Amino acid sequence: MTNKAIPKKSVSVAIVGSGGAGSITAGSILLEAAGKTGWYGMMNRSVGPQIRGGEAAALVRLANHPVECTAEKYDLLIAIDWKNADRFAAEMPLKTEGLIIADPTSGPIPELISSSGATVAEIPIKELAKEIPGGRENMIAAGLAAGFIGLSVDDLMSVIGTKLANKGQAAIDASRACVEAGIAQSRNYDFRFEIGEADLRHKGRWLITGNEAIGLGAIRGGVRFAAAYPITPATEVLEWLSPSLTEVGGALVQAEDELSSINMAIGASFGGQPSITATSGPGLSLMMESLGLAAASEVPIVVVDVMRVGPSTGIATKSEQSDLNIAVYGFHGDAPHVVVAPLTVADCLYTGQWAAHLAEAMQVPTIVLSDQALGQSRVLMKRPANLSFFAKRKTWERTSEEPYLRYALTADGISPMAIPGTTGGQYTADGLTHSLRGHPSTRRSDQQDQMDKRHRKVADFDYGVHWGEITGEGETVILTWGSITGPAREAIRSLKAEGIKVKLVAMRLIAPFPKEALDQSLKGAKRVLVVEQSHSGQFRNYLRANTEIPGEIRHFHRPGPHNIGAGEIAAQIRDWK
Template sequence: MISQLSWKIGGQQGEGLESTDRIFSTALNRLGYYLYGYRHFSSRIKGGHTNNKIRISKKPIRSISDDLDILVAFDQETIDLNAHELCDGGVIVADAKFSPKVPEGIKARLFAVPFTGIAEELGTSLMKNMVATGASAALLDLPIDIIKEVIKEEFGRKGTAIVDKNIEAVSRGAEFIKDETGGPLPELQIEPADGQRRLFMIGNDAIGLGALVAGCRFMPAYPITPASEVMEYLIKRLPKYNGTVIQTEDEIAAITMAIGANYGGVRSLTASAGPGLSLMMEGIGLAGMTETPVVIVDTQRGGPSTGLPTKQEQSDLNAVIYGTHGEIPKIVLAPSTIEECFYDTVEAFNLAEIYQCPVIVVTDLQLSLGKQTAENLDFENIEINRGKIVSEIDPREDGKLFKRYEITEDGISPRAIPGTKNGIYHVTGVEHDEEGRPSEAADNRQKMMDKRLRKMENIQVTNPILVDAPHETPDLLIVGMGSTGGTIDEARSRLDKDGISSNHVTVRLMHPFPTEEIKPYIEKAKKVVVVENNATGQLASLIKLNVGYAEKIANHLKYDGNPFLPSDIHETCKELK
């Protein structure tokens, strides 16, 4: 038996691949397997090649695999595009309808299964995806009862007849494969999992759940890939907690509505991707100037402009840090796991109110949309900190307004929610005095700028970096961010076998940069390799700017729209060492 396996399904967008993937992977999750998924899809509603790849293991995994064991194909294009990933002895399960052929040089077993034919016998070709699900389950010798249970949940709202037809389609697909193979294939049998139930979700859902738990009750947003799922998650759930989601006319409206809600005391966030973030920049500046807390989620994708809207990239780093005109206090968090997406979102709301500034949570497409196993979340220890909100304000004898922007030692002023007795003050986007009244006086300007920026001097963030440093003076320090963490760790295990020692740092606080935390690890390493999905080495540039040691820093960049594979990092690090 094997300890892990990779499965991929491909075809034309709109053929039901998502349902196959969802039901198959959900069943595996319930059996206790760890899963890590990656979606390759086109930026259109229907048509164009798409595929979903799932890595299945009895042990925790945090990256997609280099190779492939099973390829399920709805068309010949899927075989032509993906068969090169198959390991020797891998299996192709393809719809017999298109007379599938194995490309020359590929050593794989082909099983032509009448996905469409069986589905049409049952009444509709749409059920070919369920036939494929059954065939996949049979190859792995999975209990069909688990698949049936998931189908009942997936299609139950459509009635018993639909459920029964889909279950029959699964059973027919499984029977066909069993007849063809004569029984389970030994090389595809995974060791039994522990049966423990774990979360199985995408990063965007974890962000939405984090926002809900943090007390967010309003989300204005405009749909955009790969951020829309945050909005879709909260659309279903916020109304149950007296909250709401509004689909705005554009991202400018979204950010200003979020600022308005936070000004009124309601925790609010908005979510977007690079193009939407660009439109929000003036609004983010307004939040900085008025010292209004607001949380923004940026799910990075391929840019610039429309770019590659459904592909992986990490190229918004400069934008989230430097995009606003002028200078404002701002915090940028970069979670690297599903669990961190949840906890960092909760922390983002606390930080926004503690420091009264914008907080940007920056993810990437793989982390946002790649469905994966996550450990159960700890709801008991969630804390809410609303900062310096004052509810009782003494009246001013001089008749002046509340000093909302009072100059304080830590740069954080007392905050009154509108309606608080004696808490009236002026609000404007122009420079202002302590009461919020417009002021262009030179001395006031300098004092107010200094006050706002003082907030950045003592920011306390949970785990600004994550460190795995078993070596005192390693050959390599590999630095990454976002979804690259698990892939780097897998590459490091291969480097160990090559006799190359390595440490690993994941940067989670992008701004203000955790210079003192990361500096010792850079100093001790013989060479530093910075792994990032962009063309200009934005994270490496941040390290050079804030820490130095440019002479020992090397870039490993990938910007073709695909996430890193363990082999990518392993081979590059071997060369750079």
């Protein structure tokens, strides 16, 4: 919901430094303090491949309205140092009216940054930190940012108290003193970046990442088992699930590789426990054979793919939407399954929960295509509503003396599943083509019937209104999926302010292809801009393989690592004469 009485404003801040300098901690403190005040926001991390000593930047955007994508241009850049600045400078272009804060002892400002025309304020960050016993440069930076933005000092101090509680009172006091020193410095300058009045009608903010939100969604949806193999940028899904599953009475096992993790999840689900694993592109490739097993043996399973730049190792810390093809087409044989994609960080919760529900209801492997831009972004969001999606598997109990037919042909294609421990329900789940009882079969009719059944259960399922999000109206449509939804929505808002009406159609259900619903949503469209983060245009090709898009079509796409931004999307529409 938007508040028309309050003009929407946002401020973007980048805090850069070498890895380990604490820029991410500084950004986190700003974000949380803003949330306490009642603002919204988002923080992304830009980190190099090194564990320490590389570059690290906290990219923070604060606003008085919900934020669904990072800024394309920055108001304020604070450099703790300029080490490795050449690697990230292109990612955070400054506004001409922006401000650069640099320590004069850190050397010259890189050309790529100084050429923005932004004002430079030289502030001795290192010296200020040294003057305070136990003082740290990143906390001076946090204080500077807070001062220039006008963040509530009380909220900042309270966040520092809780965030640094495990480091002891001395560390808390030193950090607070640094923040105050930073704020005091900011008073020497006329620059102020105002976020605008906080919208306090929706009190109670959540601070959550996309990776955490998918994990929470899965648990809300009934998942109680996870198998884990670490991979960037999906590891946080698993790290969040590990203690959380334990809390709710479930379990997580760390596997020796992805071949194992997918099979552990399938094994647990065969035993009746809704199960999940999370990975990224290379891991998904390793899991494909066993995803086929889950499809053939009809064992429900949720696999989260937090996509990164590919192919191969690619750029593990950056986002791309290029696993659409493997998620849709990667199975050998014909293997009906479900692919869904969260649209925003907040939507990771919704889509994670929906995925668990879909997998269980249809006894089908369900792939969730998130990406690094969603997974590793931390947002301040409104407290989410409770959803009714809950894993509900059709199970079998003995009601007659007839032998149990695990793969019985039913009208909806979904056959009651006996859970081990159920008397009389013994059967062998099998990747071999099988009869109704599950016995291996090479009969033509068994292959035909079981294929028909597996297709039917996925194709005929009622996905309701959840297949996608449609906002706005008009003959010009932006058609997209997944994490491009946030920047697309923002593009549409800015175009609306210019009097250009654009409708957004964002697909959450990727497979099975929601043809009827999509065709309906595109009815009457004269111009359709398809937007995606992939070099080859996987999404556009997928659309064209499955439906006729009306009107004139344009396609805006590129690979990672540079996320597609709202301004670029708006420019595509504006320039479409």
